[in-house]
Amino acid sequence: MTRLLWAALAASFTLPAAPPVVIQNARVLTVTRGSFTGAVLVKDGKIAEAAEKVMIPPGARVIDAGGQYLMPGIIDCHSHIAADSINEGAVSVSSMTGIEDVLNPDDISIYRALAGGVTTANILHGSANSIGGKCIVIKTRWGSAAEGLKFKGAMPGIKFALGENPKRRGMDDGPAGSRRNLRYPGTRMGVEDVIREAFTEAKAYQARWKEYEAGKARGETLIPPRRDLKLEPLVEVLEGKRFVHAHCYRADEILMLLRVADEFGFKIRTLQHVLEGYKVAREIAAHGAGASTFSDWWSYKVEAYDAIPYNAAIMVRKGVLVSLNSDSAELMRRLNTEAAKTMKYGGLTETEALSLITINPAKQLKIDDRVGSIEVGKDADLVLFDKHPLSSFAKVQKVFIDGALYFDRDRDLSERQLLQLKKKKLLEQEKQSAPQQKKQDRRPQ
Amino acid sequence: MKPVALWIAAAVLSAAADNSFLIRGAAVYPVSSPAIENASLLVLDGRVAAVGPKIAAPKGVRVIDGKGLRVYPGMIDSATEVGMSEIGAVGVTNDVRELGDFKPQLRAGIAVNPSSEHIPVIRANGITAAMAVPDGGVIAGQASLMRLDGWTWEEMAVKLDAALHLNFPAIAARRNTPFSEAKREYNRDLKQLDEYLEQARRYQTARKAAGPGFRTNLQFEAMLPLLEGKVPLMVTAVREREIKAAVEWAEKQKLRLVLSEVRKPGAMLAELKAKNIPVILGPVQDLPLDHDDPYDAAFTLPAELYKAGVRFAFGSFGNQFSRNLPYQAATAVAFGLPYEEGLKSVTLYPAEIWGVSAEMGSIEKAKWADLMVTDGDPLEVKTQVRRLFIKGREVDLESKHTRLYKKYLARP
Structure with missing residues (x-):
């Protein structure tokens, strides 16, 4: 009751709407509807108009882009920023855990990603388990609390992992000391088994609940089944309410997972990394899975030894929905030139290359009705580059999320000195207060 | 000539x-x-x-x-593990880090596998020579400048002893140790380093005297070119404090320095310029070192060095991203380095720093024809390298990557 009252109060006291913003004289790369020189009108956080000429509403803030390049906010389909921890490695199935519970809005990586043009990111659990924890899609709203980072309305996800990472804890070929505390699985065979066992359990659990609901509907008095937080997310996967994002490398394990999913009647939403995806692109396309890969990583482990920078291009040509991701707080800041590499390796067009970091990951995360291109009605998540974003020399100038300016290079540059002064002051304060603190330091009894 | x-x-x-x-x-x-x-x-x-x-x-x-088409000199990567490491996570394929603290006698070049799959991959993007740098311990060994073509490491070697690699002791590296203890260890390491140099000098004197009972010591033999000023010391020093300590130490020891992996030189920039100490930078495409550094700290560092008049070249410090060497230069250019300087930092400047500019690094009469032929600006990602020549011999641009590409693109 109180909560309802608060909700009603909050709704009636929403902040006054921000004035409309017009970004004009820009080279607009819509990604889905070609490119033009013109303007974008932003109203209430949404793209209201995108055309060669737009009417400037009274009171609008006008930004002259000076011929610079405006593109939709970049989407990273695989990241671990803004998370306090990412791996629960003690169990083979850790679907009861979730990144949502450990979101850290103070992670400086959020700001750095923003400064690289990233406005949306899929924050995944780590790859220590065959079935890992739940994932969450965020917008890089630097300065918000954890709740404010969340991409409201995005489909929830869960991480799966195949190959070397999930089996590492089960391999007994390490040095003597590491052979203790082995955890199943230790082979790719075991990884498949763990997933099949889990979904067999999940199906039984789903059936128990269905039986209970049916009985209840018939008016019977029944004890509900005991809730299982590990199996619940898997039932959601079976019912198409939660997306599977599966870390994988080798062609054999990719095919294995597609067949397991077929067997249990669910879909793999995205294959992550999927460095040998080019070997089974036909099968991936047939299953309808998306592929989110690196541009040119290879050779860091055996399962990455057949990785080639042509992977994205081959999969695109064979009909797979492909995106490029970073999996790295560093690489995340330059996905634009990562996309350019697919033009070099495999000859994708400019639009195809840009799609890999905008509309394609948006489709993979099923948020393409909201983000991923410059279209009327979509969220005003926009990035202004000084040069064409596929150029090695391009720099992000401004980033908007929901129409609000979240990154401005000029502002960043002008605030640097001030931040240095603040830091100096804090350090001095700390020095002065340090001895005092010692005196006051009383240990609890 | x-x-x-x-x-x-x-x-x-x-x-x-x-x-x-x-x-x-x-x-x-x-x-x-x-x-x-x-x-x-x-x-x-x-x-x-x-x-x-x-x-x-x-x-x-x-x-x-x-x-x-455009013709440029081939690029030189000033810090790699080329041929010394095949698959990062598989120990037996790595020959970068030897046991022990002082091992100047180790020669990286002889552990460069000419059949490594990395070599064709790297050179396909216009890189014609690379420094193979050993690591681990204090004096890690001799870094070798290798051409990326040849049937054997011997044919590849431009200079087997291009530099001696030294990891300068750093307090910052001892993260999980209390400061007082870290300082004690640091002082001990510095003292050991001094003593090692002292021993090497005594060996040098004894060797000249060639008195009875003189016995050859391979470690100290390997120190002679350094003591005679024929080979520079490639010193990894990241922060201002380490750089200052390394520069002062090298001055005291009268050794020629090339600094490596410099990230926060601070007030040492003027000093590096005054003492004409060159720097190997990289990777440029990296996160800032500290949380409160500007987001573009690594991107702007080359421009800062340029403005201070410090000579530098780029290294990729690994294997798999060596082919992206030109994009490090490009990022530096995007963040303030003049374009020409960016290009020189991957061609002429490394050749000068490693003492081979009479042979390579630019297209000049009598230099080896190490050339890349491109269809555009090599610093732009989209640009393709169309042909490559090493010592005037046309080199195949095919690699494991292009072979797999063709094979699987053609899969029915």
Whole structure:
């Protein structure tokens, strides 16, 4: 009751709407509807108009882009920023855990990603388990609390992992000391088994609940089944309410997972990394899975030894929905030139290359009705580059999320000195207060 | 140096040699001098014989149409593990880090596997030479400058002892140790280093004296070129405090320095300029070192060094991203480094720093023809390298990656 009252109060006291913003004289790369020189009108956080000429509403803030390049906010389909921890490695199935519970809005990586043009990111659990924890899609709203980072309305996800990472804890070929505390699985065979066992359990659990609901509907008095937080997310996967994002490398394990999913009647939403995806692109396309890969990583482990920078291009040509991701707080800041590499390796067009970091990951995360291109009605998540974003020399100038300016290079540059002064002051304060603190330091009894 | 006329005469005899050719109608970017549009470049017996608007092909020398193409000197990566490491996570394929603290006798070049799959991958993007740098311990070993073509490491080696690699002791590296203890360990390491140098000098003296009972010591033998100033010390020092300590120490020891992996030089920049100490930077595409550094700290560092007048070149510090060396330069250019400087930092400057600029690093008469032929600006990601020459010999651009590409693109 109180909560309802608060909700009603909050709704009636929403902040006054921000004035409309017009970004004009820009080279607009819509990604889905070609490119033009013109303007974008932003109203209430949404793209209201995108055309060669737009009417400037009274009171609008006008930004002259000076011929610079405006593109939709970049989407990273695989990241671990803004998370306090990412791996629960003690169990083979850790679907009861979730990144949502450990979101850290103070992670400086959020700001750095923003400064690289990233406005949306899929924050995944780590790859220590065959079935890992739940994932969450965020917008890089630097300065918000954890709740404010969340991409409201995005489909929830869960991480799966195949190959070397999930089996590492089960391999007994390490040095003597590491052979203790082995955890199943230790082979790719075991990884498949763990997933099949889990979904067999999940199906039984789903059936128990269905039986209970049916009985209840018939008016019977029944004890509900005991809730299982590990199996619940898997039932959601079976019912198409939660997306599977599966870390994988080798062609054999990719095919294995597609067949397991077929067997249990669910879909793999995205294959992550999927460095040998080019070997089974036909099968991936047939299953309808998306592929989110690196541009040119290879050779860091055996399962990455057949990785080639042509992977994205081959999969695109064979009909797979492909995106490029970073999996790295560093690489995340330059996905634009990562996309350019697919033009070099495999000859994708400019639009195809840009799609890999905008509309394609948006489709993979099923948020393409909201983000991923410059279209009327979509969220005003926009990035202004000084040069064409596929150029090695391009720099992000401004980033908007929901129409609000979240990154401005000029502002960043002008605030640097001030931040240095603040830091100096804090350090001095700390020095002065340090001895005092010692005196006051009383240990609890 | 032979006069060109003599060369041409000699070349007529060996006209069938595959290391002589003429590229016609290309834009030639010598790097050491302004670009020449619609130019010809004559290579005879593997060396640059002439560059100019119109050069006739000597009899029997093959002519390559360079229309629409650009010719640049091949790039040099100043810090890699090329050929020394095949698969990062598989220990047995790595030969970068040897046991022990002081091992100047180790030579990286002899552990460079000429059949490594990395070599064709890296050179396909225009990189024709790379420093193979050993790591681990204090004095890690001899870094070798290798050409990325050859049947054996011997054929690849430009300079096996291009530098001695030293990891300068750092307090910052001891993260999980209390400061007082870290300081004690640091002082101990410095003392050990001093003592090692002292022993090497005594060995040098004893060797000269060649008295009875003198016995050869391979470690100290390997220190002689350093003590004689023939080889520089490549010193990894990241922060201002370490850089300051390393520079002061090297001055006291009268050693020639090349600093490496410099990230936060602070007030030491002026000092590096004054003492003419060059720096190997990289990777440029990296996160800031500290949480409160500007987001672009690693991107702007090259421009800061340039403004301070410090000489530098880029390294990729690994294997898999060596092919992205030109993009490090590009990022530096995007964040304030003049374009020409960016290009020189991956060609001429590394050649100067490693003491091989008489042989490579630019397109100049009598230098080896280590050349990349591109369809655009090599610092731009989209640009393709169309041809590659090492010592004037055309090198295959195929690699494991292109082979798998063709195979699986054709899968029905």
